[in-house]
Amino acid sequence: xxxxxxxxLIKNRFLGFLIWQSIPSSVVYFFLKAFISTIANSxxxxxxxxxxxxxxxxxxxxxxxxxxxxxxxxxxxxxxxFSSSLSxxxxxxxxxxxxxxxxxxxxxxxxxxxxxxxxxxTVADSDDFHxxxxxxxxxxxxxxxxxxxxxxxxxSLCGVRAxxxxxxGFWMIGRLGLRGFLVGLLFGLxxxxxxxWVLEFPIIQRSPYFSFKMGLRSAVRRALKLSCxxxxxSTTLVEFLPxxxxxxxxxxxxxxxxxxxxxxxxxxxxxxxxxxxxxxVLHTKRFIFAPPKGSAAAETNPSEHLLVALEESNPTSLLRxxxxxxxxxVCENNVDTWRRxxxxxxxxxxxxxxxxxxxxxxEQLASRLGEGLGNSVDKPAQLSNQLLSPTDSRLxxxxxxxxxxxxxxxxxxxxxxxxxxxxxxxxxxxVAQLSGSNAAVVSTLISCLLAIxxxxxxxxNLQSPxxxxxxxxxxxxxxxxxxxxxxxxxxxSGPVNSKAYAVADVLKTSIYQIVxxxxxxxxxSAKAGLLEKDWITSGKPIYGTRETxxxxxxxxxxxxxx
Numbered sequence: 001x002x003x004x005x006x007x008x009l010i011k012n013r014f015l016g017f018l019i020w021q022s023i024p025s026s027v028v029y030f031f032l033k034a035f036i037s038t039i040a041n042s043x044x045x046x047x048x049x050x051x052x053x054x055x056x057x058x059x060x061x062x063x064x065x066x067x068x069x070x071x072x073x074x075x076x077x078x079x080x081x082f083s084s085s086l087s088x089x090x091x092x093x094x095x096x097x098x099x100x101x102x103x104x105x106x107x108x109x110x111x112x113x114x115x116x117x118x119x120x121x122t123v124a125d126s127d128d129f130h131x132x133x134x135x136x137x138x139x140x141x142x143x144x145x146x147x148x149x150x151x152x153x154x155x156s157l158c159g160v161r162a163x164x165x166x167x168x169g170f171w172m173i174g175r176l177g178l179r180g181f182l183v184g185l186l187f188g189l190x191x192x193x194x195x196x197w198v199l200e201f202p203i204i205q206r207s208p209y210f211s212f213k214m215g216l217r218s219a220v221r222r223a224l225k226l227s228c229x230x231x232x233x234s235t236t237l238v239e240f241l242p243x244x245x246x247x248x249x250x251x252x253x254x255x256x257x258x259x260x261x262x263x264x265x266x267x268x269x270x271x272x273x274x275x276x277x278x279x280x281v282l283h284t285k286r287f288i289f290a291p292p293k294g295s296a297a298a299e300t301n302p303s304e305h306l307l308v309a310l311e312e313s314n315p316t317s318l319l320r321x322x323x324x325x326x327x328x329x330v331c332e333n334n335v336d337t338w339r340r341x342x343x344x345x346x347x348x349x350x351x352x353x354x355x356x357x358x359x360x361x362x363e364q365l366a367s368r369l370g371e372g373l374g375n376s377v378d379k380p381a382q383l384s385n386q387l388l389s390p391t392d393s394r395l396x397x398x399x400x401x402x403x404x405x406x407x408x409x410x411x412x413x414x415x416x417x418x419x420x421x422x423x424x425x426x427x428x429x430x431v432a433q434l435s436g437s438n439a440a441v442v443s444t445l446i447s448c449l450l451a452i453x454x455x456x457x458x459x460x461n462l463q464s465p466x467x468x469x470x471x472x473x474x475x476x477x478x479x480x481x482x483x484x485x486x487x488x489x490x491x492x493s494g495p496v497n498s499k500a501y502a503v504a505d506v507l508k509t510s511i512y513q514i515v516x517x518x519x520x521x522x523x524x525s526a527k528a529g530l531l532e533k534d535w536i537t538s539g540k541p542i543y544g545t546r547e548t549x550x551x552x553x554x555x556x557x558x559x560x561x562x
Contacts, residue, residue: 017083017282021079026072026076071156072156079271086142091199093405095316147184148184155176158176158264216277218277303339306323321408332414341426347431352435359416359440359441359444361412406502410506413510414506417509417514444542447542447549452500456500532550
């Protein structure tokens with residue numbers, strides 16, 4: 001058995017994150033707390049030249065006290081609240097929250113329609129809507145937690161000094177807390193809007209220490225930019241508040257308050273940026289879903305832990321994404337060759353299970369794109385899509401949601417391509433060919449590629465050269481109406497096309513990897529008329545026709561597919 005089971009993986013990483021995030025937060029707190037006290041002492045003592053008073057104030061800054069310990073614990077409690085809320089909304093799968101219009105409509109139906117406004121909505125639509133409502137509520141909770149955490153952290157970091165140095169210390173704490181609330185609110189809205197809650201897996205897996213060190217500079221730079229924006233916005237808004245909450249009128253008090261708050265806001269932001277970076281590093285680190293090499297489980301069934309995580313876990317959970325990452329690294333690299341060799345066991349069941357779990361996301365992508373493009377077996381969905389205007393954005397939004405999950409499609413396509421290519425030299429028993437997995441892999445990859453190319457506006461209904469030849473073997477140009485498709489032009493100029501192009505590029509690279517490995521065998525099959533029998537499934541493909549898949553495969557075989 002492995003030292004850490006998959007069931008405890010996410011829980012232990014979360015607990016480890018909560019422990020490790022306290023270290024940079026403590027360093028930032030003590031350093032900037034001393035810096036704030038030193039600056040405040042310098043400004044407060046400008047009217048006197050008593051050097052002993054200055055050194056005494058600086059000395060008492062570092063002396064532990066009950067008040068300082070309480071402030072430190074409150075600051076760490078705020079960081080704990082932020083880190084916990086960060087882990088709640090973080091997800092490797094890009095979720096789509098419910099819009100304000102949908103939430104308002106659901107609330108009106110719930111209040112005024114008998115029976116809760118269920119109407120004729122299907123169970124699937126209801127479940128999807130409930131899930132998106134939960135995502136929206138989690139985002140709102142994160143923004144509120146960020147604002148409350150920044151409010152308390154600003155007071156604990158800067159407020160104690162304000163009470164001791166100012167006559168209106170109570171109102172200064174109110175101003176600092178209110179500006180801290182705005183700081184947290186801006187950060188939460190920016191974090192959700194920029195989709196920074198989506199876990200990005202690094203291309204190259206490094207050690208956690210090195211990965212964390214590489215991101216320190218960008219975290220400091222981003223914290224500095226955000227703190228400058230938050231300082232300007234909060235300073236401007238505070239001036240519109242009633243007089244007790246407005247900034248102090250004297251020049252010395254005004255500048256002292258601005259300096260203290262600017263340092264405090266930067267302290268909050270740098271702690272949050274470091275926590276965000278540490279959370280991404282710890283949760284995207286590779287986990288090996290295999291028993292220790294040399295154990296009894298490694299000799300009997302070394303792939304069971306991986307297959308259980310791939311088949312039985314939640315499709316949008318971090319556990320399944322880590323399992324796909326581990327599988328992709330096993331199939332692409334020559335590090336754990338003993339694990340890849342176990343896929344080609346004599347029954348062929350393990351190989352078919354691995355191929356099936358990797359082809360399923362690609363099949364779902366092709367199916368959803370086909371529904372959006374009107375190539376669906378679901379007649380009501382097809383008719384509703386055909387009734388949409390060519391410039392309607394709902395079609396693009398329906399297809400954009402699955403395209404955003406690029407890393408999963410890249411892992412799946414590279415895994416099946418690498419595993420199929422490795423079977424050429426490592427599959428001694430021929431389970432890949434005998435089980436029909438090679439034909440399923442090539443058919444699924446080409447079908448998915450055709451669906452994406454159709455979505456991008458490329459022509460996919462291939463024609464033979466004889467269909468374009470007229471009398472006297474004159475090659476005629478195909479008819480062109482001269483009218484560009486409005487939806488295609490709009491899609492090419494929008495953000496959807498870049499995501500579709502990235503997925504198509506990975507799919508073409510995967511197909512070429514298989515074709516280059518089996519090029520001689522495919523040429524021999526083509527001459528014998530068996531190409532479509534050996535490499536294309538006999539059933540109806542997910543997208544397109546079987547003849548289109550065969551012609552597309554011949555283009556890849558001639559290295560003319562672009």
